[in-house]
Amino acid sequence: MADAYLAITVLWGFVFIYAVMATMDFGAGFWSMIYINRTKTKATTIANRYLSPTWEVTNTFVVALVVAVYSMFPNGAYTLGTVLLIPGSLILLLLSIRSAFLVFSHIAEEYKKPLTYISGITGILIPGLLISVLPITHGNFIDRTGGRETLNLLGLFTSGNEYAFFGFAISSTLFLSSLLLADYSKASEEYDAYRVYRRDAILLGPISLLMAFLIMFSLKNESNWLYKNMMENLPLLFLSLLFFLLGGLGLFLPSLTVRGKPRLSVIAITIQYMVASYVYGRAHLPYIVYPNVTIHSAFTDPNSFHAVFITYIVGFAILFPGFIYFWSLFMNDKRYLRQKKSKNSS
């Protein structure tokens, strides 16, 4: 069934795009909170300049992801909906507070600080919960009794694997976002902010690498099937490590203005994550939820899939110019990036 592989590839693509956008999004929110009192470096201004126009677009990807899961693998909807009820609801609760207070913090100037703190803290917890979906799909914490499936929360929250994933999500969120913001502030010629974010990235890179190793280590014990499958692609894992080192190198290269070529690092690290997540996703196949739900058993009706797939092609063809225009206005327009008045930071 080639269709099922096509579908899971599309889904993996969505997961990856969302993962990158979400780390940038939640990370930027967190940094804008951390540096809120250090107005001189403009670190908060830069974070907000990135965040304000993008969070809505990022949020749409969560919805796109959920819709993609149940429109392409509806027979998995039952299991997924049931076991993800609690973590999913927690994510929704945090997400709604985070988004709303993020918007409010730009409107109610006088209450900016408390509002930014609330949205920053709730925001940084979300990636940890989102990634918990992965250890749940490894199947160790799903109890099946009398044809009913339930999530064993106690088991989940006493598992080392879960904490490794949780820590990885948070450290990568901070790492990737500080890297991106370093690049963004360099493009905006805000060198004080650049130095801050470059330092953060240098600090956080090794931590997230360590977390990645912890994941592998705990997988070996808890979900050995997955670990073994991943090890079959060991060369790719080394390739990923190589790109990590390249990304790190990028921050130390000499450059005309200030030290470092953050654009290179951003690209290298994105490739690193892409390769690593490919290896993980590949090893996960054919299971969506181990061991009962596979991409074949969950796959939708072929007619439906074809119709949906055509809308992907048409939809992206229509949206693509919109994304390009958006990018040119907010990521690539010197007038936006280098606004002098910090009044426009909101």
Place this chain on the structure above:
Amino acid sequence: MSDLVIARSMFGTTMGFHIIFATIGVGLPMMILTAELLYQKTKDKEYAVMAKRWTKAFAVLLGVGIPTGTIAGVQLSLLWPGFMEVIGRVMALPFQIEIYAFFVEALFMSIYVYAAERIRPWMRIVSLLLVAMGAMASAVLITNVHAFEGTPAGFRIVAGKIVDVNPWKAFFNPSFFVTSGHVALSAYTTGAFVVASVSAFKMLKADFGSRIYLFHKKALMVSLVIGGLFSLLTALNGHESAQLLHQYQPEKLAGAEGLFKTQDHAPLSVGGFTDKKTESVKWGIEIPWALSFLAGNRFDTVVVGLNDFPEKNWPPLFIHTLFNAMVGAGTILILISFFGILWSKVFKKDGFPKWLMWLYIASGPLAVMGIEFGWIFACTGRQPWTIYHILTTADSVTTSTNLGLLFILFVIIYIVLGFSVVFVLNYYFKRNTVTDDLNRADQSGIAVFESNS
């Protein structure tokens, strides 16, 4: 409470909350677009000020509309996995296409708000048009899922299995156009009357004939014209919705009208409460023959009564009251908007009488209540089915138990969001008064939109 009842209450609460922001989120961009176009046409800066202020309000409302919508979308699959299993197989298209509408709305909303001063005026109008279209399309598409629940099409069930799936036939199910049309039209109605409410309130507080007074009066007139037009269209289209019920979901129509006995020349009961014991509507006003005429355009149309259906398939009988409340809201809105337009444009009166002003102040909440009544009627009236005559609500619900705590947490979040959004709107518009904006607009040369970002 059983877990099924909690799940129903939880989802109903989520939807009831989302719908407030979603409906205004569809209606308000239309009003902003109208103001922008009026500004381009008349070069009267006050219209630009309106557009700017409404945009700010819209941006704040989005801060709640988007996360609650996200909750709605995800909760649908968390609470009703059995339902989503079928929808995923047969009716995934509207959800998929809705995503593109969301993207269009999100991209161009950011462009309209954060890049307003860097793009050309025509591009600003195009962005706004795309925001308005994106919002309307997302409402139409999600409503299509609701339409499908009432008039499922495009598949067959053979021995418990779904076969012969035709996704486009499901998409263009029999009630798609009428139902989606009703939702879009009622959203425009609501957007207009929400603006009317605020304008009327501000007029009452301002000195008669002052600049502020005239500014708000201008806004009120725009919203009365738009609101009058769309409330009339909503009612006409609502009539078609009722005829569709007659054709496809006769139990629901019988429940809505409190009709027990199948009959031709059926009477229409307005108001009152359905009483099961006496099989009649108590305290209602009965208009002879009217129901038959409404259902089929002829007095001899046979309207099926509840007694022809097994009682376990009856919708709850209180939907009669909900239906009447919605129609009542619509009737009042049509009357007050047309009266106001006549009063001001034909009879050339300057102000409005006090009692009418208070009615205008009430019109926004009334429209929102019409939406709430209409939805609760439509969703609850479909009971016991999630997909009419195919899938029951009991078979759709999650097997998870202990939903109570989650329900409480979601309710708390909605209360927090509800209060803070009112607070933030109030705070912002107190700080940035109409006078400030008008003065800024007067110092010509400065684009009004600069302060948007």
